[in-house]
Amino acid sequence: MRILVTGGAGFIGSTLVDRLLADGHEVAAVDDLSGGDRGNLVRAAESPLFALHVMDIRDPALIGLAAEWRPEVVCHLAAQISVRKSVADPVHDARLNVEGTASVLQAAHHGGTRKVVFASSVAVYGRPAVIPVPGGAATDPRSPYAASKLSAETYLATFKALHGIDYTTLVLSNVYGPRQSPDGEAGVVAIFTDALLNGTPTVVYGAGDQTRDYIFVDDVVDGFARACGTEGGGGRFNLGTGVQTTDRRLHSLVAEAAGVADEPGEAPTRLGDLPAMAVDPAPALEGIGWRPQTELAVGLKSTVDWARSRLASL
Ligand SMILES: NC(=O)c1ccc[n+]([C@@H]2O[C@H](COP(=O)([O-])OP(=O)(O)OC[C@H]3O[C@@H](n4cnc5c(N)ncnc54)[C@H](O)[C@@H]3O)[C@@H](O)[C@H]2O)c1
The missing domain is CATH 3.90.25.10 (UDP-galactose 4-epimerase, domain 1)
Incomplete structure (x- = not known):
């Protein structure tokens, strides 16, 4: 299938691009290279099934790109990723993580996208009362980064209600x-x-x-690859080890x-x-058939x- 990966030149995004190409998918990465690196995509660039679009996810041209290329799935990983930076500049964080997500969802809508898979963070749990944090635990955002990730999660549900775009949220521990x-x-x-x-x-x-709960990047991208299918629609799954x-x-x-x-x-x-x-990964096994595989x-x-x-x- 055709899959668009935002943040595709980053650490997790580029590893996901490699995995999706290895699975035989056609992949487009969108990244403004603010934190990512073209060097991460050297292997991907050799594939005729791959293209990199150097673009800010908030650029209105993203809608044109999606409308033309029509990705079946969008994996949304581009973000402001630092909790400390979000505290220092919450407006910048919201512009990237909230406005950016609305822009990606609008592009998905114009592209006829079936599903969006989103990279959220355990930061949304704040200071959890129970560890490992269960799947359905209450959220308690205590930083602008956590608030923007949670807001992005809300937008996914809103776009599903509004336009029928399915989604899966993956709550990543320390990758x-x-x-x-x-x-x-x-x-x-x-x-x-x-x-x-x-x-x-x-x-x-x-x-x-x-x-902390350390999860290997290959395991995380396996979760994304699984969530690109039809399983786990409307779901929210912790990707961690519980350890x-x-x-x-x-x-x-x-x-x-x-x-x-x-x-x-x-x-x-x-x-x-x-x-x-630490987060409990058990619901991900039921929801998308995922479990952590790699010993620390x-x-x-x-x-x-x-x-x-x-x-x-x-
Ligand atoms: N690494 C972790 O432990 C971890 C934990 C929880 C959640 N996450 C989430 O996973 C995702 C990927 O994180 P990562 O660790 O690979 O970080 P990363 O910085 O390597 O990747 C993020 C990518 O997004 C790109 N980007 C940033 N702003 C952009 C914009 N406006 N337009 C286009 N591209 C933009 C950057 O250039 C970078 O390539 C993020 O959403 C992050 O919040 C990561």
């Missing part, structure tokens, strides 16, 4: 893997990997006992994968940091190997 930038705050695996391979200092905050990993343990695992000493520095706990997070140590090994070969090629 890691090859192509993740070490510059982003979300990418602690990328930050540790980059620093440990370069021999620069690493720190863990507080007692290092803050936990909590502390910062300190993660550091040890990355150091082990890199074959270097496990000696992080210490820094005070950062104000506002969430103490713990295995995913970290492949991430470190990728980062090492990238450093060697610089």
